[in-house]
Amino acid sequence: MMRSRAWKRVLAAACAGIVAFSVAACDGNDAAIKKAENIVNIAAISTSQLTENWNPLSPTASQGTCGALYEGLFYVNVAGGDDTMQPMLGESYKFSDDNKELTIKLKDGLKWSDGKPITSDDAVYTFNLINKTSSLNSIGWHGTVKKVDDTTFTLIFDQVATMTARAILTGVPLVPKHVFEKMDDVTTDVNKNPVTSGPFTLDEKDFTSQNYVFRANPNYHEKGQPYIDGVRYTSYAGGTATQDAIIAGEIDWASNVFQNPEKQLKNAPVDYLTMPSSAQVLVTCSNAELGCTGPQTDVAVRKAIYYGMDRAQLNKLAFYGIFYDSSSSLTPTPENEEYLSPDVPESTVPEEANVEKAKQLLEDAGYTMGSDGIYQKDGVRLSFEVPAISGWTESINGVDVAGQQLKKVGIEMKVKQVSANEMTELYSKGDFQIITENMWYSGSEPYDFYNTFYASDQTAKVGEKGTNGWARYSNKTVDDALDVINSTTDTNVKKEQYAIIQQQVYDDMPYIPMMRTATMVETSKEYTGWVTKDNVYAAPASWNTWDTGIILRQIKPVTDNK
Structure with a gap:
């Protein structure tokens, strides 16, 4: 059997499109660090040369931008499993009686890293900017x-x-009006030499294509924090080099899966x-109306792939036996089990093929078996080349093993290794038939997950950059249910609507569930204050966003405690 652990709630969140980890080549071209500095070393997520983008509103912001450089209002x-709104830049908030107005009070005395005050003018500018710029509005803010x-x-x-409103309180970083209003195009400007609000800042000289260094923000609002001088992100030549x-x-901090830790x-x-x-899913470009082409636009093909995988074997051969159960509707369990409908088939995905x-x-949908053992229809074979990021061993192995299993079904699937930058371009523009990716979970209920990946306003036509709707999925039934959930506080009403969504995404299956991934986190013994099993004060993975800032401002060198 697959392993299931009852962690209360798990965040594998991503700000700006960061969805997983891997590392790339390092040629020794380091950002300068003084010997006396106490710098925490983190394995970067990129498998190719690093590129810089310190715009926290951008869907392609560099690792650490959200959390370490910029903060939200609350955390x-x-x-x-703690739903308490912990103050960050915000001090308090209050809804109007009709829940249509949300008044937010910032902490007094806040400063940007350049010493200028953080005020409501910055907040007004930020929310106006998001409202009028669809490519920056992943949060779905519409109003004044x-x-x-x-x-x-x-x-x-x-x-x-x-x-x-909840997503706004916890997921929107304020940006400095006096900096951003001078940009010619906020959607493409990478915000070099960023003026920040978080525990760290960055100087352009501290960036190279192999690593970059954040240094402590002298104007950070939590006096005495961070306890370290800075953070260095370095890319390595794949998983083996990282290990x-x-x-x-x-x-000092990495999220790398060891087979025998x-x-x-x-x-x-x-x-x-x-x-x-x-x-861990197979993402299909599923919607022909938005420009997807290929046999994966047929739901019968997607369902055949779903039933053709032997997940117990997949876990053993590709995922070291440490991955977890998933559900057919991808509702995160056990943390959102309250909202998982018992009426939707396969609340736990089948282990055996x-x-x-x-x-x-396939045969009911008109496919016939070819002489080569692969089904075809209208002269098109069920053959897929699936991009996976080079160095992401689990993803590559997962496609390889699944491909071997699907041969028994009459479907050909082979892996094609690409760089992280290439993968970002593929899924953001829908330029694929099937890819393998990780869909992150966030929130105390599944609204954020479904809204992020299934809502029509999160996707775009093939060739145009979408926000997070990689599958090019668009379904009015899902959209309507999301709208109802977003407009009520009634738990029973929400459950009814979640059941509608779960049934629909099971029926359509634009994202084909493989398994739920396991994050293995390694932390240096030279520092204290890390997340532990007994003290889960944040999500511990080094590639998380807001949680990263929480952890980096907490940890201390062991020598400081002696």
């Missing part, structure tokens, strides 16, 4: 904003939007932690 520890005083502003929603660096003590990390200067994370059912689905 919620989803991983620890008005200044009350220097530290208070009010958001006025076009309609009741309780879930959007070697972890074992050698060259990396008890043995491999026995003498390494790190501790490790394993927990459920994002959903059902080859006969998969074949029957």
Whole structure:
């Protein structure tokens, strides 16, 4: 059986499109670090040369931008199951009686890293900018904003939007008006030499294509924090090189899966932690009306792939036996189990393949078996080349193993390794038939997940950049249910609407569930204050966003505690 662990809530969130981890080549061209500086080394997520984008509103912002450089108004520890709104830049908030207005008070005395005050003028500018710029509006904010005083502003929603309001409180970084209003095009400007609000800042000289360094923000609002001088993100030549660096003590914080951690990390200067994370899926370009082409636009093909996978074998051969159960509707469980409908088939995905059912689905849809053992229809074989990011061992192995399994069904699937930058371009523009990716979970209920990946306003026509709707999926039934959920606080009404969504996405299956990934996190013994099983104060993976800032401002060198 697959392993299931009842972590209360898990966040594998991403700001700006960061969805997973891997690392790339390093040629020794380092950003300068002084010997006396206490710098925490983190394995970067990129498998190719690093590119810089410090715009926290951009869907392609560089790792660490959200959380370490820029903060939101409040923080919620989803991983620890704590729904409390912890103040960050915000001090308090209040809804109007009709839930259409949200008034937010900023903390007094806030400063940007350049010493200028953070005020409600920055907040008004930020929310106006998001509202008028669709490519920056992944949060779904629509309405008006008005200044009350220097530290208070009010958001006025076009309609009741309780879930959007929550996402705004926890997921929108304020940007400095005096910097961003001078940009010619905010959607393409990478915000070099960023003026920041978070615990760290960055100087352009500290960026190279192999690594970059954040340094402590002297104007950070939490006095005395961070306790370290800075953070260096470095790219490595794939998973093996990263593991070697972890074992050698060259990396202080990483999220790299070891096949046998008890043995491999026995003498390494790190501790490790394993927990459920994002959903490993096969993303299909599913919608012919938005320009998708190929047999994967046929739901019968998608369902045949779903039933053709042997997930128990997949876990053993590709995922080291440490991945977790998923659901057919991809509802994150156990943390959102309250909202999982019992009426939707396969609340836990099948472990064993059902080859006969998969074949029957194809034959009922008019596919015939070719002489080469592969089904075809109208002269088009069911053959797919699936891009996976080079160095992401689990993803590559997952496609390889699934491909071997699907041969029994009559479907050919082969992996094609691409760089992280190439993958971003592919899924953002829909230039693929099937890719393998990770879908992150966030929030105390599944609204954010479904809104992020299934809502029509999150996608775009093939060739145009979408926000997060990689599958080019668009369904009015889902959109309407999301609107109802966003406009109510009634739990029973929400459950009814979630059941509608779950049934629809099971029926359509634009994202084909494989398994729920396991995040393995390695942390240096030279620092204290890391997340542990007994103290889950944030999501512990090094590639998370808002949680990263929480952790980096908490950790201390061991010598400071002596």
